[in-house]
Amino acid sequence: MTPSSISPEALAAALGQFPPTAEQSAVIAAPMAPALVVAGAGSGKTETMAGRVVWLVANGFVRRDEVLGLTFTRKAAGELAERIGRRLQRLSDYERRGLLPHLGRLHAEGRLDVFPALEQAGATESERIAALEALAPVQATSDDGDALLDRPTVSTYNSFADGIVRENAVRVGRDADAVVLSESAAWLLMRRVVFASADPRLPERIERPSMIIDAALRIARDGVDNLVDLDALSAFADDFQDVLERPSDSARTTVYADVRTAAEKVGGLDVLVDLARGYDAEKRRQGVIDFSDQVAGALQIVRAHVVVAEELRSRYRVVLLDEYQDTSVVQTDLLSTVFGGTSVMAVGDPHQSIYGWRGASAGNLGDFAVAFGRDAGAAHYSLLTSWRNSSDVLRAATAVLAPLAAASPVPVGALRPRPGAPRGEVAIAVDPDVDAEADRVAAWFEGVREARAAAGRPTTGAVLVRSKKHMVRFADALGRRGIPHRILGLGGLLSTPEVVDVVSALRVIDDTRAGSSLIRLLAGPRWSIGLADLRELSQLATRLSRHDSALQPLPDAVREKMRTSADGDAGS
Structure with missing residues (x-):
């Protein structure tokens, strides 16, 4: 921070915000160079990121x-954009009055203290404007009076890619209007690839078709996310079979059962790799892309065309990366290729990594300085004051996280409670089943509500569950005690196996062409028909649809009439 610049504290007062902590001020006013911020849960990272943007613009x-600004979900992107936009709008009020260069002096004189007070008192916008008018009236606007139209770009990582x-599809021979496959469309496309495959190894697999489809789709996507060489992956499957020849520790056992099982599982990799290749070829044939292709395609473009990376660097001089611990290999490579060595600030917490299932690794926090700082390295900051939790909750969390902290790729300090934080209460209970646990939670919450109601205090709370399938049980327990509640995140109800099976049965009853639904029913747990038998059934259905009851071929005229009918001539 230069001596003449507006301090984060003065800016926060002018915008009606709480004064930042020393840790937050250091992040907000950090030099325009690569920097990594380790931000614990509830440490005000979104507020700090918004504060940094406004501080850079104000100075x-x-x-x-x-x-x-990049983050993972549209919701998070919207929240960050809204906070930044609101603060920049208030900043423009000072710009129009010519007060921006004087904020430091006004803050030192205490003349900005009125704005946080108004904010905490819930004052109206007209009251805030009146306080501004007392400092200075609006001056004549200059030609750049529409600066509010030039807003920061805040989006998801995939949307940016x-x-x-x-914008550059023609450079790599892609369709700029290619459709991005939804989860269900991607699954159905892989299903088509699997059932169209003539690979003689496929019928030998004992897994259900749905399992093969899921596994092949994951190989296809994870291969892209982690920049995997599919030839090397296929070769690994062959090399792994050597484990069966290794001597065992027991003279009575040639190959341990677990080793044999692992070899059988890994042995299917080469089949899945070929299916992944077929899936990629089918996407190209149909002119569609997967979510993972967005980032991989962007990386291909910026590596092959330096001018694209240069244009992006000139367009965005400051980059904020949210939840950096969850970025995948291909995302990190894309961002470091474009913005390495520039003013990139990554914010993350190795203890909050949630996307490991799709290739993300908190280890990328430790590699940030190499990826973005290059020869100059990167600064390191921490946000360790929790504004969300009580002191005992933080002590319990620190104890649980202690083993993880020792293995963290970056130093992670213990979270501190906010000034004046209550002590809180931590209780541990072990119940025999989910229903008993749900009833205990409901009884505890009922007691809390009654105690707070007696004191005239309202009560809100949240119940976090291990799995979506448990949500209804906890909701029922709360309902039995008359506790009003609502369930968030139950959008996956239609994807639960039982409901999907019911929907599939209804679709088959309604439409004999609902082949995907019929396949699910036949291959599901009720009948568990394997892939080889399903192929035989399909061939038999095709034959029956083209022959009469005596198994004689139908006349061409009859077949043509059937082909143009609602159900076609191939059945399900």
Whole structure:
């Protein structure tokens, strides 16, 4: 921070915010160079990121439209964009009055203290404007009076990559309007690839078709996310079979059962790899892409065309990366290729990594300095004051996280409670089953509500569950005690196996062409028909649909009439 710049504390007062902590101020006013921020749960990272953008704009380091913020979900992107936009709008009130260069002096004189007070008192916007007018009236606007139209860009990682691909699709021979497959469409496309495969190894697999489809789709996507060489992966499957020849520790056992099982599982990799290749070829044939293809395609473009990376660097002089611990290999490579050595600030917490199932690794936090700082390295900051939790909750969390902290790729300090934080209460209970646990939680919450109601205090709370399938049980337990509640995140109800089976049965009853639903029923747990038998059934259905009851071929005229009918001539 330069001596003449506006301090984060003065800026927070002017915008009606709480004063930042020393840790937050250090992050907000950090130099424009690569920096990694380890932000614990509830430490105000979103507030700090918004504060940094406004501080950079207020001090003239960047224009509004030279800032790029990336996060994982549209909800998180919307929240960050909303916070930044609201603060920049208030900043413009000072710009129009010519007060921006004087904020430091006004803060030192205490003349900005009125704005946090108004905010905490819930004052109206007109009251805030009146306080501004008392400092200075609005001056004549200059030609850049529409600066609010030049907003920072805040989006998801995949949306940013997709924009690169669509703007430069012609450079890599892609369709700029290619459709991104949904989860169900991707699964159905892989199903088509599996059932169309003539690979003689496929019928030998004992897994259900749905398991093969799921596994092949994961290989296809994870291969892209982790930049895996599919030839090397297939070769690994062959090399792994050597484990069966290794001597065992027991003279009575040639090959341990677990080793044989592992070899059988890994032995299917080469089949899955070929299916993944077929899936990729089918996507190209149909002109569609998968979510993983968005980032991989963007990386291909910026590596092959330096001018694209240079244009992005000139467009975005400041980059904020949220939840950096969850970025995949291909995402990290894309971002470091474009923005390495520039003003990139990554915010993350190795203890909050949730995307390991699709190739993300908190280890990328430890590699940040190499990826983005290159020869100059990167600064390191921490946000360790929790504004969300009580002191005992933090002590319990620290104890649980202690083993993880020792193995963390970056130093992670213990979270501290906010000033004046209550002590809180931590209780541990072990119940024999989910229903008993749900009833205990409901009884505890009932007691809390009654105690707070007697004191005239309202009560809100949340119940976090291990799996979506447990949500209804906890909701029922709360309902039995008359506790009003609502379930969030139950959008996956239609994807639960029981419901999917019911829906599949209804679709088959309604439409004899619902082949996908019929396959699910036949291959599911009720009948468990294997892939080889399903193929035979399909061939038999085709034959029966083209022959009469005496198994004589139908006349061409009859077959043509059947072909043009609602159900076609191939059945399900």
